[in-house]
Amino acid sequence: VHRCNYDLYDNYKETADWLQAHTEQRPKVAIICGSGLGGLAELLEDKNIFPYKDIPHFPQSTVQGHKGQLVFGTLQGQQCVCMQGRFHSYEGYDLFKVTYPIRVFFLMDVDTLIVTNAAGGLNRSFSVGDIMLIKDHINLPGMIGQNPLCGHNDDRFGERFPCMSDAYDRDLIALAKQTAEEQGCGAFLQQGVYCMLSGPNFETIAECKALQKLGADAVGMSTAPEVVVARHCGLRVLGISLITNKVVMDYDSEQKANHQEVLETTHMRTKDLQRLVSHVVAKI
């Protein structure tokens, strides 16, 4: 059975050409701002802002409270483009829509993607507020068919069977680690494996235990599809999770995962994360 689950090359190209006609900036770095981390885009200087609804073929944001816009500008003197608001599959977007911006970045000659997200901590040695450099991921939906690369493969983006064993760039991880230490984030820096679930519900206790056994250190509802599409077209990727809460692993616990706690932690760490990402961008 053939499903139409992809966009046409010409659409991505039209979007990229439209953006290049509307800004003189030619960033090499794209940044996806995760939940509660959109403040990063506000730090940019010499901003050119494009609401998603104005960009041809771009997916539209539906969620209230999420700013949906692409922000071009400079961070520490380095040009970059930020997605202020991303698309999640739990909102009902098909994965080719969730990942649409990545191929647009590729066609605009971006070569590095920095993805950030809020995640629940599975690793018992992690604390709320830790910053985890993502060293690998488990794309749980992707392993069972919810993969943005399913369907027609356009060789202009990448090969049919792309490698993922080098998904998270080791040099960028080393750069981020060094930068984190220089920026006073060393005391709460971790590295680990991010596991994606589709959401929108938080995990059951049994699910958390299962994910821990699978080798995941953190769990969230984003990132893996964007990274898979970025690696398919050869972008280098740095992934950063903010551990916003510890997952509930105990039937006697009174703790309950909730979005409020997620937002409170992002608020508390947003300045640290902004400093870290800006100084990494400056050194790329």
Ligand code: 6GU
């Ligand atoms: Cl506990 N789970 C998931 N799936 N996503 C999260 C989270 C937990 N905390 C922040 N994002």
